[in-house]
Amino acid sequence: MNLMPSDRPVVGEQSTDAEVFLAIQAQQVSALDLLYERYGRLVYSTALRILKTVEEAEEVTQETFLRLWQRSDIYQPSKGSLSGFLIMLTRSRSIDRMRSRQASHRRLQRIQTAAACVLNYNPPLEFATVEERSTVVREALKQLLPAEKQLLESAYYEGLSQSEIAKRDGIPLGTVKSRSRQALKKLRAALKHHL
Amino acid sequence: MTRPTNDANPTDLIAGYVLGDLSREEAVHLRQMLVEDPARAKELKSFEEAFSLLPYDLPMVEPSARLKAKILSAAIASAPEPAAAPQPSNVVSIAPRRQRHWKRWIPAISTSIAAITVAALGLNQMQLSQQSQQTVALQQQLEATNTELTRLRDELQANQSTVAQLSDPDTQVQILVGSVPNPTNSPFPTARLLAKPGDPEVTLVAHDLPKLSEKQIYRLWSVADTTAPPMYCGQFRQDDSGTAQWLVPDAICTKQPLKVIITLDAPDDPTTSAGPLVMQSTT
Numbered sequence A: 001m002n003l004m005p006s007d008r009p010v011v012g013e014q015s016t017d018a019e020v021f022l023a024i025q026a027q028q029v030s031a032l033d034l035l036y037e038r039y040g041r042l043v044y045s046t047a048l049r050i051l052k053t054v055e056e057a058e059e060v061t062q063e064t065f066l067r068l069w070q071r072s073d074i075y076q077p078s079k080g081s082l083s084g085f086l087i088m089l090t091r092s093r094s095i096d097r098m099r100s101r102q103a104s105h106r107r108l109q110r111i112q113t114a115a116a117c118v119l120n121y122n123p124p125l126e127f128a129t130v131e132e133r134s135t136v137v138r139e140a141l142k143q144l145l146p147a148e149k150q151l152l153e154s155a156y157y158e159g160l161s162q163s164e165i166a167k168r169d170g171i172p173l174g175t176v177k178s179r180s181r182q183a184l185k186k187l188r189a190a191l192k193h194h195l
Numbered sequence B: 001m002t003r004p005t006n007d008a009n010p011t012d013l014i015a016g017y018v019l020g021d022l023s024r025e026e027a028v029h030l031r032q033m034l035v036e037d038p039a040r041a042k043e044l045k046s047f048e049e050a051f052s053l054l055p056y057d058l059p060m061v062e063p064s065a066r067l068k069a070k071i072l073s074a075a076i077a078s079a080p081e082p083a084a085a086p087q088p089s090n091v092v093s094i095a096p097r098r099q100r101h102w103k104r105w106i107p108a109i110s111t112s113i114a115a116i117t118v119a120a121l122g123l124n125q126m127q128l129s130q131q132s133q134q135t136v137a138l139q140q141q142l143e144a145t146n147t148e149l150t151r152l153r154d155e156l157q158a159n160q161s162t163v164a165q166l167s168d169p170d171t172q173v174q175i176l177v178g179s180v181p182n183p184t185n186s187p188f189p190t191a192r193l194l195a196k197p198g199d200p201e202v203t204l205v206a207h208d209l210p211k212l213s214e215k216q217i218y219r220l221w222s223v224a225d226t227t228a229p230p231m232y233c234g235q236f237r238q239d240d241s242g243t244a245q246w247l248v249p250d251a252i253c254t255k256q257p258l259k260v261i262i263t264l265d266a267p268d269d270p271t272t273s274a275g276p277l278v279m280q281s282t283t
Helices: A017-025 A027-050 A053-068 A082-101 A131-140 A146-157 A162-169 A172-190 B010-019 B026-037 B037-050 B065-078 B089-108 B111-165
Strands: B172-180 B189-197 B202-205 B217-223 B231-236 B243-248 B259-265 B277-281
Touching: A017 A027, A017 A082, A027 A082, A027 A131, A027 B065, A053 A082, A053 B065, A082 B111, A082 B202, A131 A172, A131 B065, A146 A162, A146 A172, A162 B010, A172 B010, A172 B037, B010 B037, B026 B037, B172 B259, B189 B277, B202 B231, B231 B243
Parallel strands: none
Antiparallel strands: B172 B189, B172 B277, B189 B202, B202 B243, B217 B231, B217 B259, B259 B277
């Protein structure tokens, strides 16, 4: 996109994620810089939690931001928040790498949504800072039992299927499924004013 | 295996979907519910958003400063050449003021000629460096264009073969639809399988079918009737255009099966049983 300088969106600390994304579409490096300042630590921390090595976490962080920079069309604002998209991409790529290190990889990842028809999805948290979101999420997670939180974390960070969690923890598969679903329903209920 | 019932709780199914623990039947049931009640899509989205917020609970770790520099420099290297800015119309009126401004400083500059020379050399070096960067960027663009041309030529060649098959009146086409969405860009994959009875070569043209890792392979299975187990009909990896061609191990694979399915397997998995379902024919 060849925008004249005067037509280029200008971004700053007060810009919304939507405005930053428009500037990234216009190939403004300053917008990518700002996006990294906002979500670099979150993206890197997520990759590090899954991959557990600094080198790979850095590679995934770089891939995530450059992917959006080079192919901004892969993100569609109508389908969700930019931060959520970055985390989804980070998780997807991290789990791909983790699984490629493992001997068996049988399960398809099912991270992205089938809810393509949801338009104008702008959760209130979209306008909160990372620190404010962290506070909200930590408060919400207090509504869960430690075992429930552990189940969600196993599914999220370790990319384990329910049957793999059941086998690892020695819990019947039906119990793992019902507890995990219950845990996610509780988390969503605790976050209902923010989604 | 969890089997759905007619009174399956939709919210439970949505939570299960987001957690990736739905059985095949439950996934089909959920898709049907989403078609019948589009409002459920919003509920599904909110479950996904809730799940995706988990990393905000993590202790935040600061990446190294060089990572940011690396990302930004890679972005600059891959950015398209910016359009040349037009000369502002008011440049004439500004120039005299600048000249007057410089004139005031001429005595000071004349006493610092050596410093100016050094600065000029520095400027020349900077300009040379900028030109060099522009040359590198142009070379990268040229290489990228050449790569794209090669890819398009390959794609054209593959498509010509597919068109030739399609123009054969004996070729049968099966439409396949994915069971799970592509994790990268969300649509459900679709594919067309071109097969000609008696000809062992089959062609699959897919859209949005996820790329495979080295430890994965897609396998085609033919189902002769509802009571028969799936029959192994070869394995494949798609190329960049989503096309794959291979020879089926048994002629019965191309003899109008009741249904064909595609599964995700490991290359060394036994061919006596199928892995997780990825796509199936719609007829």
